Amino acid sequence: MTETATDLDTFRTETRAWLEANCPPQMRTPASSDADICWGGKRFTYQSEAQRLWLQRMGERGWTVPTWPRPYGGGGLTHEEAAILREEMARLHCRVPLQSFGIWMLGPALLKHGSEAQKRHYLPQIARGEIRWCQGYSEPNAGSDLASLATKAELEDDHFLVSGQKIWTSYADEADWMFCLVRTDASKKHTGISFILIDMTTPGVSTRPIKLISGKSPFCETFFDNVKVPIGNLVGELNQGWTIAKYLLTHEREMIGAIGERSAPPPVGRSAVEGIGKDQSGRLDDPVLRAEIARFEIDEAAFRAWLTLVGEQARAGEAHPAISSALKYYGAELNKRRWELMIAAGGADALEWEGTHSNEGAAARAWLRTKGNSIEGGTSEVQLNVVAKRILGLPGA
């Protein structure tokens, strides 16, 4: 059913009123650090009652996943209504109530490839932030060449027996469940892979954190020692997991590409003025940095317009199937440029690593974290290969 302008106006008025009444004041300010971001899940410690309440209220309404169907915990909104919700949240500076691999990656894959029982079981829990997920794709010898993965899952009666190792598993030590690629037929490469869901509390699963240059340990090595996984946790057909894996990756790449937009970072120009000051004519008092920031802000505006265009093309079924690689590449480079400029604008202060003045080195750590943007979800070199071959039609090597 198409909506009239009046329907949408009514929806906007009601949404505005609901947000005014239900978004706690503390949730109308940007998150001040990583610890302030809500990931949900059974092991998550809420930073405040406001954070817990905001997730609960948005989850009950299905507005953590506004366009998912209602029977699966979504809001059942049209794309026009979801755009209005985003605008109204931005107007009030409401935080996104939940960051979630379940929403960004597994949810879309389950909606397309999951059984009805899997959709009804997992999707509402993802929408309400009750399960936190991690992604078990990469292995020590399978990164860019992911289909070389060797973690073995042997089918025995009504379960798989899983053995092997994953690496770079973001938040494996905090997640409740993992969506995982396993080898179920060693005689074939791409058609010997299956996509399964593993409860991280199953005996035989263990994790070991890996430290990053930002000083944090957001990811782990994950080990499987004869882990029993019920056959009902297989998504799609046996040995057909590669199709699901690739579909999920397009969503992951779009999510990483849009990272700068989604995380609502402080505007670079305003931060630079705060750090450096203005000249007599009211402009940033550093002509070289000023020109670089202007170039960045123009590129960022163009990228935002491109994201909107691709979103519309995708809804009309007209987006290029490999466009997520181009978005991922450009968005990752843009986010790295943003934080290079933030550090340049902040001077020596921006490099402070500890202490309350810098919020425990929040800017320096965010800058170092962006280095991983061009690796996670597939490296920049690999995305450029995809763009060259599949979008530009250039011959392969």
Ligand SMILES: Cc1cc2nc3c(=O)[nH]c(=O)nc-3n(C[C@H](O)[C@H](O)[C@H](O)COP(=O)(O)OP(=O)(O)OC[C@H]3O[C@@H](n4cnc5c(N)ncnc54)[C@H](O)[C@@H]3O)c2cc1C
């Ligand atoms: C912050 C972060 C979070 C991550 N989170 C997760 C996670 O949650 N779950 C998960 O499964 N994985 C995760 N990863 C792993 C990530 O997906 C891999 O690191 C990535 O796919 C690259 O694989 P690799 O590290 O094995 O590098 P390799 O594949 O060994 O690549 C090494 C270098 O060779 C280049 N290269 C490789 N092949 C080609 C080619 N064909 N053409 C040109 N150059 C090439 C690469 O670009 C790279 O520079 C994460 C990584 C990072 C940095």
